[in-house]
Amino acid sequence: GQQVMQIPQYQHVQEGEDFTTYCNSSTTLSNIQWYKQRPGGHPVFLIQLVKSGEVKKQKRLTFQFGEAKKNSSLHITATQTTDVGTYFCAGKGAQKLVFGQGTRLTINP
Amino acid sequence: EAGVAQSPRYKIIEKRQSVAFWCNPISGHATLYWYQQILGQGPKLLIQFQNNGVVDDSQLPKDRFSAERLKGVDSTLKIQPAKLEDSAVYLCASSPSGTGHQPQHFGDGTRLSIL
Numbered sequence: 001g002q003q004v005m006q007i008p009q010y011q012h013v014q015e016g017e018d019f020t021t022y023c024n025s026s027t028t029l030s031n032i033q034w035y036k037q038r039p040g041g042h043p044v045f046l047i048q049l050v051k052s053g054e055v056k057k058q059k060r061l062t063f064q065f066g067e068a069k070k071n072s073s074l075h076i077t078a079t080q081t082t083d084v085g086t087y088f089c090a091g092k093g094a095q096k097l098v099f100g101q102g103t104r105l106t107i108n109p
Numbered sequence: 110e111a112g113v114a115q116s117p118r119y120k121i122i123e124k125r126q127s128v129a130f131w132c133n134p135i136s137g138h139a140t141l142y143w144y145q146q147i148l149g150q151g152p153k154l155l156i157q158f159q160n161n162g163v164v165d166d167s168q169l170p171k172d173r174f175s176a177e178r179l180k181g182v183d184s185t186l187k188i189q190p191a192k193l194e195d196s197a198v199y200l201c202a203s204s205p206s207g208t209g210h211q212p213q214h215f216g217d218g219t220r221l222s223i224l
Contacts, residue, residue, distance in 0.1 A: 006151075031210055042200060043152065045212035088151050092209035096165055099144075099151035 002027050002093040006100035014108050019076040021103035023089035031092045032065055032072045037102070038085040081107050110135060113216035115201050121222045127189035130219045133182070134203030140164075142213060143176055143186050144200040152200055158184060159207045188221075196223045 003026040013019055023032065031050045035043035047056055049065035049072060056063045062075045072091075076083055086102040114133040122128050134141050139160050144152035155174065156166040161181040169176070173192070178184040188195055198220050202213040 004151075033212065042215040042217050043202075043213075045214070048210070048212065050210075090151075096154055096157065097209045097213070099153070101149075101151045 002098050004091045004098045004100040006103050010104050012106045013079055016078050019079050021074050021087050023072045023100055025070045025091045027093045029069050029091040033090045035088045036085050079107055081109050113203055113214055115216035119220050123224050125190040129185055129187045130199050132184045132201030138203035138205055140204045140207035141184050142202040146198045191223050193223050
């Protein structure tokens with residue numbers, strides 16, 4: 001079945017440093033969604049990418065969808081303590097939306 | 110708009126006991142999902158409802174888990190009997206449709222601990 005892998009599993013950075021998480025699917029995706037889960041909280045939708053090669057920005061966050069629609073990345077510029085949490089990608093293949101295992105971001109102030 | 114409501118927030122039971130969780134989705138959302146999130150992992154879909162019909166329950170352990178959404182609005186998920194490996198957060202989510210092209214809105218979840 002469809003698998004969605006994320007790397008790294010954990011990332012610790014100093015406040016102000018950049019952060020990137022990568023998402024790879026075993027199958028071609030029709031779209032990919034990104035969610036953020038704060039410690040003790042629930043996943044909250046951030047963005048959806050649909051088109052091959054698409055790039056979207058939300059303030060300091062940049063999301064990319066690969067040309068082959070099998071991979072995606074989330075880049076945060078100049079991290080802030082409010083960015084702490086786990087970032088999940090979720091890919092939609094032929095059937096259901098499948099979540100990756102997430103990248104947990106911790107920040108040293 | 111009101112968000113997805115879940116109850117209880119926490120539940121502690123002994124193995125082999127039964128437990129039930131309740132979810133009320135966002136008003137007007139046709140699709141309801143139940144996910145299991147084990148610590149350190151991503152949400153795993155257990156069952157997806159479209160109105161009151163089941164769309165996908167391929168990963169639901171049907172020998173012990175059951176779910177219903179009788180009137181196409183709120184839903185219950187039951188575990189009977191519980192096993193130690195069922196310790197997890199059970200998340201309910203809803204979306205306007207089940208195409209997978211719309212955001213899913215999650216509730217706060219029920220944290221289940223099995224002793």
